[in-house]
Structure formats: C-alpha cells, structure tokens
Amino acid sequence: MTEPSSQKAATRPLAGMRVLDFSRVLAGPYCTALLADLGADVIKVEPPAGDDYRHVGPFIEGESALFLAVNRGKRSISLDLTKPGDLAIGQALAARSDVVVENFRPGVADKLGIGWGKLSGINPKLVYASISGFGQKGELAARPAYDIVLQAMSGIMSVTGTPDGPPTLVGESIADVVAGLFGSWSILAALVERQTTGIGRHIDLAMFDAMIAIQPLVVARYLASGQAPQRVGNRHALSAPFGAFQARDGMFVLAVLNNKLFGILANLIGRPELAADHRFGSDTDRLANEQALREAIEGWSRQLTAEGAVSALVAAGVPAAEISDMAEALKSPHAEARGLLQETEHPLLGAVRVPEQPARFSGVVRGGIAAAPALDADRQTILAELGEET
Numbered sequence: 001m002t003e004p005s006s007q008k009a010a011t012r013p014l015a016g017m018r019v020l021d022f023s024r025v026l027a028g029p030y031c032t033a034l035l036a037d038l039g040a041d042v043i044k045v046e047p048p049a050g051d052d053y054r055h056v057g058p059f060i061e062g063e064s065a066l067f068l069a070v071n072r073g074k075r076s077i078s079l080d081l082t083k084p085g086d087l088a089i090g091q092a093l094a095a096r097s098d099v100v101v102e103n104f105r106p107g108v109a110d111k112l113g114i115g116w117g118k119l120s121g122i123n124p125k126l127v128y129a130s131i132s133g134f135g136q137k138g139e140l141a142a143r144p145a146y147d148i149v150l151q152a153m154s155g156i157m158s159v160t161g162t163p164d165g166p167p168t169l170v171g172e173s174i175a176d177v178v179a180g181l182f183g184s185w186s187i188l189a190a191l192v193e194r195q196t197t198g199i200g201r202h203i204d205l206a207m208f209d210a211m212i213a214i215q216p217l218v219v220a221r222y223l224a225s226g227q228a229p230q231r232v233g234n235r236h237a238l239s240a241p242f243g244a245f246q247a248r249d250g251m252f253v254l255a256v257l258n259n260k261l262f263g264i265l266a267n268l269i270g271r272p273e274l275a276a277d278h279r280f281g282s283d284t285d286r287l288a289n290e291q292a293l294r295e296a297i298e299g300w301s302r303q304l305t306a307e308g309a310v311s312a313l314v315a316a317g318v319p320a321a322e323i324s325d326m327a328e329a330l331k332s333p334h335a336e337a338r339g340l341l342q343e344t345e346h347p348l349l350g351a352v353r354v355p356e357q358p359a360r361f362s363g364v365v366r367g368g369i370a371a372a373p374a375l376d377a378d379r380q381t382i383l384a385e386l387g388e389e390t
Contacts, residue, residue: 044373068372155218344370
C-alpha cells in the first residue's frame with residue numbers, strides 16, 4: 001500500500017492503510033475524512049461532474065466550504081464507472097485497497113460493477129462499508145433519504161423543541177454525521193478482526209439505525225414506560241435543576257445531578273433551607289417540583305449577568321456555562337489551545353482552515369492535513385501507482 005503524502009501522517013494510527021471512497025455528499029465523505037485524519041490514504045472516486053457537494057454553498061471564491069470540510073486529506077480521481085475502461089481502473093484500485101466505502105442506494109453499486117460481491121471476489125481481504133438511509137434490506141431499503149427525513153422518522157425531532165412548540169430539527173445534519181461516525185467505527189472493528197481472520201467484511205450501515213442508536217436515553221425511557229417521550233425544552237427530562245435559566249442579560253445553563261451539588265447550589269443562591277426541603281430531597285422530588293425550584297434559582301440569577309452567574313457557579317463547583325454560538329465556541333481560548341481547526345494549503349484558495357477529528361494519540365502531531373483535492377487532481381499519480389503495483 002502507498003503511504004499518505006504527509007510526512008506527519010506517517011506516524012498516525014492508519015498510516016499505510018488505503019481507503020477507496022466511492023461516496024458523496026456527507027455521510028460517506030465524513031466517514032472517510034475521519035479515516036484520512038488518522039493517516040489513511042483515501043482515494044476519492046468522483047463522477048465526471050464531481051461530488052454533489054462541490055456544487056453546494058456556501059462558497060469561498062467558488063469552492064464549496066462544505067466540500068472542503070469533509071473531503072480534507074483525500075486524493076481525487078474522476079471515473080465514469082459506466083465506461084469499461086474507468087470501471088477497470090476502479091476495480092484495480094479496489095484490488096489494492098484495504099477499505100471501500102460507498103453510499104449509493106442499495107443495488108446501485110452492484111449494477112455499476114463495484115458491489116461487495118464483485119470487489120470481495122477480487123480482494124477477499126477487503127472491508128466494504130455500505131452506508132444508506134435504511135439499510136441494504138428491509139421494507140424501506142429503496143427509499144431515498146436525506147438528513148431531514150431521518151430526523152423526522154427516527155424520533156429525534158419529536159423530542160427536540162419546546163413542549164408547546166412544533167417538533168424541531170437538530171441544528172446540524174446529525175443523521176449524516178452520526179452515520180459517518182459509526183461507519184468509521186465499524187470499519188476499524190472489521191480491520192482489527194481481519195488481522196486474525198485474514199478476511200474482510202461487508203458492513204451494512206443504515207442512517208436510520210444509527211439515529212436510533214444515538215438516542216439511548218430516549219429509547220430507555222420508552223422501553224421503561226411504554227410511552228413515547230415528549231419535548232421538554234431547555235431542561236433535562238429526568239433531572240432538576242438541569243437546564244437553561246434566565247439571568248439579567250440572557251440565558252445560561254447549569255447541571256445538578258446529586259444531593260451534594262444541590263446543597264452547594266442552595267448555599268450559593270442564599271437559600272440553604274432548600275437542601276432540607278422535602279420537595280427537593282431527591283432528584284425525582286426536584287424534578288416533580290421543578291417550577292418552584294426554577295423560581296428560587298432565577299430569583300438569584302436574574303440579579304446577575306449570565307457571565308456573573310456562571311462564574312459564581314463554576315467557582316463553587318457547580319457545572320455551568322454561558323450559551324455560545326459557533327463563532328464564540330471556535331474563537332474561545334480553549335478551542336484555540338485544543339487545535340480544533342487546522343490550517344491546510346489549498347491550491348486555489350491558499351490557507352484554509354478545516355476541522356480535524358477530536359481524538360489525541362500520544363506521539364502523534366496534530367495538523368499537517370492536506371486540503372480537499374480539486375476534481376481529478378491526483379489522476380496521474382494514482383494511475384502511476386497502479387502501474388507500479390501491478
């Protein structure tokens with residue numbers, strides 16, 4: 001297998017691993033971006049018109065910011081898989097790869113000649129991940145899916161929003177992102193297994209399944225009660241005080257999950273008697289009397305700024321935070337210190353910042369990620385490598 005081009009990547013956990021990426025838009029590309037962050041050599045196979053995300057804004061001087069974010073660290077080759085010559089190149093790349101990722105509708109990869117059956121016959125060691133809306137089999141397998149469809153069908157919208165408001169979308173394409181995350185996780189598990197068996201696996205990952213899997217508390221509440229959980233707004237469904245509260249100039253959040261913390265909070269707000277009040281004797285009691293508890297807390301916090309309230313809470317050991325937007329979150333000194341954004345050098349745009357996977361590996365230097373490639377930018381290099389490996 002060829003080594004990734006970045007020298008820094010040579011020490012990363014997946015250095016020397018080749019991933020052939022037939023996916024487009026978000027779930028698949030996010031999955032393979034995570035693998036590229038870990039040092040894998042990801043070859044992105046695109047149709048002649050390119051990944052759909054190349055044509056979706058917002059744009060930075062004509063380049064899609066979305067494409068830049070989720071195709072970092074990859075190489076690009078454009079193939080028209082309906083043409084025998086291009087299909088042969090795709091199959092030859094699969095024969096020399098460790099992993100294939102695709103997110104076509106079920107059956108499409110087979111028709112194109114790059115399905116699991118065909119490629120595993122060429123390369124029995126191949127780990128092959130199929131990411132789709134509803135899985136390779138099942139009543140809804142052929143149904144098209146986008147994030148909004150999965151959010152609606154998985155139950156997450158029904159528990160997001162205020163009790164008297166409508167079901168609300170999560171403010172990110174969460175179904176795609178979660179499917180990509182589970183995709184990378186399952187691929188790594190299959191690669192570990194392959195070290196023992198010498199044989200690859202086909203992974204059937206449905207976005208619908210992934211969305212159910214990231215709601216363990218909601219699922220548990222339903223299984224325990226037989227009733228579908230409902231929206232509770234900016235508070236915890238099972239604990240109190242645990243949610244958003246009003247200060248003089250805005251909102252802040254705090255989280256109290258045990259009696260010790262509640263005693264600290266009661267003393268801080270000048271109401272020590274609350275800790276001995278039978279209405280607030282346990283987490284269950286506090287939840288049942290949440291409104292009275294809220295009034296007591298806001299009687300204190302409305303006299304302070306959100307910053308002042310949070311400073312006092314944190315100093316006392318009570319988990320709390322002001323509510324930040326993304327600009328504030330990414331510009332915070334902590335985010336800067338953690339290196340959540342890394343600078344890449346794009347051939348057209350120059351320096352461009354992109355996110356990097358969050359895990360820190362001892363001995364591995366963060367950064368050094370290659371920018372998302374121009375369409376077909378690496379054709380000659382990739383074809384030359386195929387010739388060398390034949």
